[in-house]
Amino acid sequence: MALQTDKLRIGVLLPVADLYHRLWSDIDDGLQRLAHGVAERLRSAGLDVLCSLVVSVPEQVTAACADFDNHGVDLILVALAPYCPSGVLAPALAQSRIPVLLWPMQSLLRLEPAEYDAEAIKLNHGVHAVQDLANVLGKTGKPFGVIHGHHEQPDFLSRLMPWVQAGRIVRSMQNANPVQVGGHFEYMLDLQVGEAEFVRRMGVVPELVTTAEFAELMAGVTDEQTIEYVERYRRTFEMGSDLGALLQAKTARGEIALRGLLEHVDSHACGLNFLGLCNDKRVADGLHVAASVLMSEGVGYAGEGDWVTAMLVRGMQQGFGVASFSEVFSIGYEDNRLLL
Structure with missing residues (x-):
């Protein structure tokens, strides 16, 4: 019965709408590279980070949530860089006992109109996915949070950390x-x-x-x-x-x-x-x-x-x-x- 000394643990869920695989054959690779950079930033702050595989159908989301649960994750960070429909994500997230935080992850820190093309859109249009998912999760009664900001901004980690601590508190109460x-x-x-x-x-x-x-x-x-x-x-x-x-x-x-x-x-x-x-x-x-x-x-x-x-x-x-x-x-x- 010792005090818990392991690091706060966050699970990063990586959704992408399946239809985008026909538009961008490399979207999964790009999403995973972006997530890797985010994970390294979070690890530098002392967090233990587990990234899911890219998920595009409900069964994959269910499997990812189960894997997070098996690994003792304190918080699921739903990192929506491209769009993914709420119907793919909401059922498993609503059923999971793990606290959920929605985040419109972006590769872009600034919007430069002259450079904003189809390639820029690919990993930078998750805001309306967060809106979609938040509305649907709210109807299920599942508690969740929302965080905004780019992972390279100086205050992002300090704003994320209380959410992870809260996740650890909830998970410890559950158990x-x-x-x-x-x-x-x-x-x-x-x-x-x-x-x-x-x-x-x-x-x-x-x-x-x-x-x-x-x-x-x-x-x-x-x-x-x-x-x-x-x-x-x-x-x-x-x-x-x-x-x-x-x-x-x-x-x-x-x-x-x-x-x-x-x-x-x-x-x-x-x-x-x-x-x-x-x-x-x-x-x-x-x-x-x-x-x-x-x-x-x-x-x-x-x-x-x-x-x-x-x-x-x-x-x-x-x-x-x-x-x-x-x-x-x-x-x-x-x-x-x-x-x-």
Whole structure:
């Protein structure tokens, strides 16, 4: 359960209308050369880039999206330099769980009327393809973004990067497989958004664990495991002299049980209802130490059984490198401070 250290990964989809193969026999080669230059520019910014083959029919788009999924791509950049009909692209893109960004890629940085001929048109008329595809994707309900600009412009990479980070966040949330322990905090309704449309679209369903089930997991922790974790705490933390051995052992058993649960269901996020856990005498611990240690290793966490925020924390950790969970308690109005 370590923090993700691999590069942000972008998949570049290369569409071209099939009819253009009769007009320009070399259009595929030209499109791939242009894409190669774009890919090198993106790699220079630290991105991992995977370019598809040229796609012209729906079956090829479906295969390319599946390949992107198999390679763990964070974002599909639909690079429309020539036109390609929305009916070729939209079905597979709408079905894909990977976030989508539309881009009218061009070889031209400037428009020179005296030099604008059929050859110039070939790889520089994707704007209306973006318009076509955006209209159709919007009708399907598929979320997507649009970016404009030439890849050689100084600010292009800085504008693209947040989209790729957002893609990593969404993909990490989709794959978080969150666990909820102890249900929701009763009557705290703003956190109970598991039925929201954006969650449904992600296809995420939490693993629900009762407080009683978690207590059984704690009871199964061995003395040897407990001693090992207590010794680790003493090496890692400055511990108060009034922190008794029983409390240290209970904290260790809670962390060991939670780790075992997450590993058993291959989860990367947990929403813990501290009230239910504390009220059960067999647990009697909100598991805050366990949650903090796990967050330092890349696991998402949220209190009050809020598994949706937990998977968001997981996503932000993967997208930004560091993220944590806290609650705002008090405001210093004169000194402009917050107590978290």
